[in-house]
Amino acid sequence: MLHGYVINKCIFIEVWSRSATKTLLLMAVISPSQAFSYDVFLNFRGSDTRQGFTGYLNKALHDSGIHVFIDDEGLQSGKIITPELKEAIEKSRIAIPVLSTNYASSSFCLDELAVILDCSRRNGLLVLPVFYKVPPRHVRHQQGSYGEALARLEKRLLEEHNMENWKMALKEVAGHSGFHFEDGKEYEHKLVEKIVERVFSFINNGEERLHVADYPVGLGSQVLEIRKLLDARKNDASVNMIGIHGMGGVGKSTLARAVYNLITDQFEGSCFLQNVREESNKHGLKHLQSIILSQVLGMKEINLASEQQGISIIKNRLKRKKVLLILDDVDQHKQLQGIAGSSDWFGPGSIVIITTRDKQLLASHEVKTTHEMKELNKEDALKLLKFKAFKNGEVYPSYTEVLDQVVTYASGIPLALEVIGSNLFGKSVQEWESAIKQYKRIPNNQIREILEVSFDSLGEEEKSVFLDIACCFKGYKLWEIEEKLCALYDNCMKYHIGVLIEKSLIKISHDERVTFHDLIEDMGKKIDHQQSPREPGKRRRLWLHEDIIQVLKDNSVSD
Known part of the structure; x- marks a missing residue:
């Protein structure tokens, strides 16, 4: 049996047999044009909403330039899902089930919903349910009109139905973050505007998915392990904190990025906070707090007066939001205390994933669910x-x-x-x-x-360029580094940078910044420090504040 899912445009296939489970990575790069034929697939009870709410929603999406699949061609006329309908679901970015009063009366709607949720689990299809004049609890627990409709279907269809699958599908879709419309509490056109805004934002933010790795081999099985940990508490309304621990360079951040891309669409707000150790040392915790608030709330600029104010705002503004927060490379308990102090800081269903080299750090923060990052086989x-x-x-x-x-x-x-x-x-x-x-x-x-x-193995000048970058210019734009160092290396800078990239000592990010693993940074700084451990004035590069202050005080810079 095959079970597949997509990470960073690579297909992972789980092959199940009686004797073993193997994860195969097919390096097939999927272009957007190959992956999606539609932006939105509308799943609805025609007699309930086709001429009303669903019709208005379809027009508003279409007017916004969003490509919608809506069954206007009678594909639902039979008793089973046609191959055309199944393909339309498979090739959609988003599915919007409109769960109206008589929705559960249609076995076809329920079968279609089961296919949608299967696609959500396998390919990351975003599901945005609309509870239209129906309380979500009626859908989740099959109460009210939903309980009555299923009872009628059970009597009518006898042995031919998939009652358990339908009940599971209704329970599952009720757990997705969506929209609830109640008569007298909101205008329909306002709800339609909100849905269009959410869809438009999701489609436009596709490019914000994180780059996982150039060659993400061996990730599939570990992603599956994290999914199992998440699924174990899928119906738990509490906040789920998970720790990923392991030695440096083993791939913790890569795994966290893959998981982030896979589940981020299920949350009201998400933030991947990378390099917590490094960034907190450089800029302080309030800088990291402002990044979280900015990304989760969608605000451009947030200025915090202190870490305490940051804690207060995070607790007050995010405690009702279902958020995904990934804290990458945490090395001190105070960082967790200032960013994700406890589970009640975030709304029900939120997930906080922490990567660290220190397993004890997770225990001290009472993170009970952990995953040890394994080396590649x-x-x-x-x-x-x-x-x-x-x-x-x-x-x-x-x-x-x-x-x-x-x-x-x-x-x-x-x-x-x-x-x-x-x-x-x-x-x-x-x-x-x-x-x-x-x-x-x-x-x-x-x-x-x-x-x-x-x-x-580098040439002498290449070594010097690498040490300059490792000690002083990590995170700078490539053009800035070339501009600052060209006086030292003339026109050879581009060649030297190319050599460093080829040897995987540095990388260029999507926004043209020079990045590298912190172990590579540590190596460069250690090598430079060894040139003159006790007399910083004799070194070519100074990056520690105390060394700079000492050299300036002693006036000890050497020629």
Whole structure:
């Protein structure tokens, strides 16, 4: 049996058998034009709302330039879901079930709803239910007109129905964040405007999905583990805090990004707060608090006077919102206390995911649900190494032994495999063997030393450019770095940057900023610091405030 889902435009297929479960990654890149034929699929009881609410909603969506599938061609005339209807659901970004008074009287509507929810689980289809003149609890618990309708269907259809599937579908759709319309409490046109705004915002924010990885091998099974942890408390209205822990470079942030992309559409507001350790050290907790408030509430600029004010505003403004908050690379308890102090800061159904190298930190914050990030198995590690070392080219049999040796020394750590593979790209078997001799001197799992082998292979000027960037320019725009350093390196800057990218020592983000893993940053700073550990004035680069102050006080800058 196959179970599939999509992460970062790559398809993960779960293959289930009696003996084992395997996750296969098909590196098929799906373009938007291939993936979606429609923006919105409308699921509704025609006799209830076609000439009224659903008709108005369809027109408003169409007038906003949103491509809608609505069954005006009699595809619902039979008793079963036609292939055309199923394909329309599969190829839609969003499904809007309009749950009206007589909706549950239609076995066809219920079958269609079951297909929609199956697509939501498999492909991340966003489901936005509209509870139209029906209390959500009646849908969830099959009460009122819904209970009566299902009882009639049960008598009429006898053995031919899927009653349990329908009940499960109604319970599940009631758990999705949507819209509730009650007579006398709101104008219909106002609700239509809200729905159109939500749909338009979702479609336009598609490009805000996070880049997961260039080659996300081995992620599928771990994403599935997190999904199981989330599903275990799916019907729990409380806030779910989950910790992902493991050593540096093992892929915690990558996993968190994949999960974020998969579930972010289910929340009223989301925020992926990356590099908490680094950003809190540089800018303080109130800076991080303002980012959360800005992203979740959709406000452009929030100025906080203090961390205490930030805590107060987060608690007051988010306690009724269903939010997704991911706190990446947390290393101190005070960071959690200032950003997600307790579960009652957020609304029912919210999820907070924390990545950290420190499992004890999770325990001290009473995070009971945790997942240990596992290293890549040998098969996946080999795939990643081949991808980095040979790109999509042919791998000759003569490389088999050296590939196996590198996989052994990298110990399944993605960052190490990525850097080693990039360093050995285009090299002969003899050059691989020479590099392996260097790796053999390094104790297992000592990633920083493994990374230093790549640094040692750089030319002298490339080493200098790397140390300048690692110590002083992380997060800067590429053009800013080139402008600041061109006086030192003339017209060679672009070449040197290219070499550093090829060796996976730095990366360029979607907004043209220079980024790299904090282990690579630590390595660069350690190397620079070793040039003169006790006399900072003799170093070329100063980044610590205390070192800068000491040098200025002592007037000890060397020539």
